[in-house]
Each structure stands twice: as structure tokens, then as C-alpha cells.
Amino acid sequence: MKIVEKSACSFDQWYPKLKKWSVSAELEPIPDDVLEFLRSDIVTVPVEASVRRKLTSYIDDITYKNWDSDDEGDVDDEISPPSFPAFSARLSECMERLGGGVFVKLNWSAPTDAAWMATNSSLKCTNLQDLYLLLKSSGKISDDLEIKGQEKYYVVMKKWLDIHPGTEFRCFVSNGELIAISQRNNTEFHEHFQENVCSTVGNIKSFYYTKVKENFDLNCFVMDVIYTENSIKIVDINTFEESTNPGLFSWSELKDMEYVEGVSPEFRYISEDIGIQPARHAQHFGLPIDLTELSEEKSQSIIELLQAQVLSQRQED
């Protein structure tokens, strides 16, 4: 994949061009000190984001290490969570403008692997603590932060929508043509897909050719949409390459597929109910049950538990 394609799929690049047809979002450029905090291995949230602070007996005795101290081996310093008042205030304002509940991500990825950390194990952020916590504990976000040559990072906040998985589709564009559409969720059966094949394909196709194609000049990409009878909205744009999930296709199929007038795009969906399947994210991110239960109780304890773990590992080293 060319670097230009990767950067064209960065939220700050595609969103201004396709804003009119996308889920409402706001972007905040991340200052260097916040980037440094996000990349550090201590899991905490900035002072101004801390909703509650309740020490558990398990970690009462632990002495925390300052997250930004130069002396990595010294564990005797008191931890002093960082503070980014101006940046955090801007995030709060964005959240408010978007109606109070947001879905957070960076330029490419969302912390879908870290939902268990947040209040109610939901990705819906209604306060700064959940927002920072999700960003700090996600492996997908860490990977985004290591992308080579990326200079400008953004916190992207999208207006929270209760999205029904039966309305999500992944659309594959190759050489400027819409060649394939897959249901977004690879495991669930939705009866209405089969009943509405023609209208689903017809409406998504017309959306791509009349709205997206002329406003977005990338030749190959993958577009996620939510489609209901009344509207189509873009949720995300991804690169046309193996790191993007190919849905119910394989990447070798997609790379060999050619656009055929009157036939394309091919639409794939699960056509029979084969019973309950593991949830999409659970397939990749299984968690011990006691950790899952603890995370449901209080996210502040989780922060402290993780801090304690990092410290004890350092002491062992």
C-alpha cells in the first residue's frame, strides 16, 4: 500500500471532503505533551478528567511513580497525574456540541478492544475520564500512535449513535468502482438482508456514484456505511489492504475482482441463521471473568490495578 493511500484514509483527510454524508464529528489536534502522555505506559487519566478517586485496599500501599519522570527505575516518587486543562476543556466542549455522548477514535482506529475498561463496558463516552481511559488502554490506539511518518494526530469524536448491526455495511472500492459490499458484522444473521438485496445494493451503489466518488479522489479504499430505509451515512474510510477486515470476502478475492457493468457490486451477507456466534470483538480480545466483573464496578479501580501491575513489573525488573 502506498503511504499516500494510508494518509488519505486518515480521518482529518477524508472527513472534510465527505462531511455532508458522514456521521457528525469533531477533531482536536493533539498537542505534543498529550501525545507523550498517551504513549507512556502508565495507565492514569489527567487530574481534570478524574471523576472519582477511590483506593481499594489491594493497592493502598502502592507508591505510584510519576508518569513523566526521567528516572524510570525509581518507584518512590508519588504519582502525580498529568494535567492538560486547555486541551481537556476543548474536548469537553466538543462532547457538549455533539450532544453529550461521543464515540472516540484517533486518525484511523477506535479503541474497540478496550470497551471493557469504560463505565458500563460501553464505547459511549459521556465524560473525560472514559474518553482518556479508552485511549490509554487500547492496543489499537497504541498502534496508531506508532505509525511512521505521521506528524499530526487528532482525537476524533463522533456523535454517539445507537447503531443496529443489521444496518452496517462495508463497501469495497477498487480502481474507482464499487466492486463489493459485505455486511459489516461477520457473524450475525439478519433476515432483512435477504429480503432487501436489490434495494440495499441499488441505494448504496447510487450513494457511492453520486455523492462519494466525485468528492473523494482516492481510487481504492474501503468505506463503512450505516444504511437504513431513510438514510445512508459514512461511518469510516479504511485502506484497501490486508490490515482492513475484508468482511465476508477474502483479500485475494477482492484484489482479483473486476468491475462488471450491470453485475457489480457483489453483495455478501449471512443467509441462514446458524445460531449464536461469538461477538466480533470477543473473538480477538478475551478477558478473564474477574477482570470483566471488576471493570463493570468501577473504572477507577482498574486504573489503579493496572498502575500497580506496571509498578510491580518494574520492581521485578
Ligand SMILES: Nc1ncnc2c1ncn2[C@@H]1O[C@H](COP(=O)(O)OP(=O)(O)OP(=O)(O)O)[C@@H](O)[C@H]1O
Ligand atoms: N458514532 C458512533 N456511535 C456509536 N457507535 C459507533 C459510532 N461510530 C462507529 N461505531 C461503532 O464502532 C464500530 C467501529 O467503528 P470505526 O469503524 O470508526 O472504528 P475502527 O477502529 O476504524 O474499526 P475497524 O478497525 O473495525 O475498521 C462500528 O462498526 C460501529 O458499530
